[in-house]
Amino acid sequence: MTRTASPRVLPNIVNRWSPRAFDGSAVPQEDLDVIFEAAGLAASAYNYQPWRFAYAHRGDANFDAFLSALVPFNQTWAKDAGVLVFAVSDEFMRSDRGDNPNHSHSFDTGAAWANAALQALALGFHTHGMTGVDFEKAAEVLNLPEGYRVEMAFVIGRQGDKSQLPDMLREREIVSDRKPVSEIAFAGPFKD
Amino acid sequence: MTRTASPRVLPNIVNRWSPRAFDGSAVPQEDLDVIFEAAGLAASAYNYQPWRFAYAHRGDANFDAFLSALVPFNQTWAKDAGVLVFAVSDEFMRSDRGDNPNHSHSFDTGAAWANAALQALALGFHTHGMTGVDFEKAAEVLNLPEGYRVEMAFVIGRQGDKSQLPDMLREREIVSDRKPVSEIAFAGPFKD
Numbered sequence: 001m002t003r004t005a006s007p008r009v010l011p012n013i014v015n016r017w018s019p020r021a022f023d024g025s026a027v028p029q030e031d032l033d034v035i036f037e038a039a040g041l042a043a044s045a046y047n048y049q050p051w052r053f054a055y056a057h058r059g060d061a062n063f064d065a066f067l068s069a070l071v072p073f074n075q076t077w078a079k080d081a082g083v084l085v086f087a088v089s090d091e092f093m094r095s096d097r098g099d100n101p102n103h104s105h106s107f108d109t110g111a112a113w114a115n116a117a118l119q120a121l122a123l124g125f126h127t128h129g130m131t132g133v134d135f136e137k138a139a140e141v142l143n144l145p146e147g148y149r150v151e152m153a154f155v156i157g158r159q160g161d162k163s164q165l166p167d168m169l170r171e172r173e174i175v176s177d178r179k180p181v182s183e184i185a186f187a188g189p190f191k192d
Numbered sequence: 193m194t195r196t197a198s199p200r201v202l203p204n205i206v207n208r209w210s211p212r213a214f215d216g217s218a219v220p221q222e223d224l225d226v227i228f229e230a231a232g233l234a235a236s237a238y239n240y241q242p243w244r245f246a247y248a249h250r251g252d253a254n255f256d257a258f259l260s261a262l263v264p265f266n267q268t269w270a271k272d273a274g275v276l277v278f279a280v281s282d283e284f285m286r287s288d289r290g291d292n293p294n295h296s297h298s299f300d301t302g303a304a305w306a307n308a309a310l311q312a313l314a315l316g317f318h319t320h321g322m323t324g325v326d327f328e329k330a331a332e333v334l335n336l337p338e339g340y341r342v343e344m345a346f347v348i349g350r351q352g353d354k355s356q357l358p359d360m361l362r363e364r365e366i367v368s369d370r371k372p373v374s375e376i377a378f379a380g381p382f383k384d
Contacts, residue, residue, distance in 0.1 A: 005233065006228045008206065010314050013233050013307050034200045036377040040370045041197065042306055045323040045344070047368045053377040062380040087299075088382065103323045107279075107343045110302025111309075114234050115205050118310070120200050131237040131295045143381040150239070151299045169382065170383050176239045178232045185228040185245040187333040188254045 023160035027082035038119030044108035069138035081155030197280030215352035219274035230311030234303035261330035
């Protein structure tokens with residue numbers, strides 16, 4: 001599966017995509033730590049680093065509960081990934097002088113996720129992000145305090161064979177296209 | 193300037209940082225296009241690609257207006273970057289069957305920005321993101337329609353000598369630290 005892109009685009013950026021077939025193997029904790037280290041090196045407003053990642057390894061005490069907070073469709077395939085992660089952001093910049101809303105808490109956490117996805121690929125893993133999440137249930141399962149937002153969930157794992165997927169998903173196991181640059185970037189005022 | 197990180201973290205992720213000294217040189221349009229192509233290859237919910245980038249090259253017809261939408265402090269140094277960009281997200285998933293709020297419009301746009309920052313570095317440029325923006329003025333300058341959100345601004349350019357900065361900023365021209373992985377990622381339920 002290949003994607004058409006300028007040869008000048010970083011290979012990890014071009015080659016990252018979101019399969020649904022995972023082989024059930026574990027992600028070693030030391031690899032996971034490198035992935036989160038990469039995430040934490042993203043830029044953030046005032047270097048506040050609003051991202052948090054709550055994870056469960058496949059088969060550990062929390063995995064089933066984490067999985068149950070995905071929509072049923074995503075549970076069917078995410079169960080075979082090595083790790084299931086919820087990306088959470090801190091909605092406030094907190095200090096002794098009071099808490100202020102952080103304009104970019106979601107945005108910055110998305111930047112951290114992008115780093116994580118690229119780093120995972122560099123270590124031989126694939127990722128697949130999901131907003132197909134029961135967000136209320138996720139907050140419950142995570143025992144999330146007020147002032148934090150569940151942004152999305154993602155899995156990390158080794159790619160499996162797509163023959164393991166049901167027909168409908170097997171057909172969707174493809175690298176997706178992107179809008180042309182001319183539709184997302186433009187000189188001067190806004191064009192929608 | 194160096195940062196302590198695992199040798200397994202991707203070099204572009206480790207080496208990306210946010211200087212304020214830029215040398216005033218232009219960013220060729222073909223390089224800018226590659227940066228936005230990389231941005232557009234980020235993951236997004238349902239592949240909706242909610243990101244938009246409105247930019248001005250230093251010295252073009254829009255640059256001064258774009259610059260005026262930053263807070264005065266950021267104007268003082270951002271004026272020397274080659275390109276000034278506003279990252280905007282589409283708050284809705286729009287279709288013929290109606291528009292639905294997109295849970296991850298900011299988050300996904302943050303992922304695109306992360307790709308852009310890494311790609312820029314790979315091409316020899318530096319970036320610096322800002323939420324020190326007059327968001328109301330930015331929406332005005334961009335002539336932004338309802339339903340789109342200005343997430344942040346960032347500059348792209350070639351690094352300049354920090355001696356060009358005023359004393360106060362020269363001292364801040366350093367690579368920032370990050371929280372340890374143990375503070376941002378944890379197995380199981382949430383810890384703040």
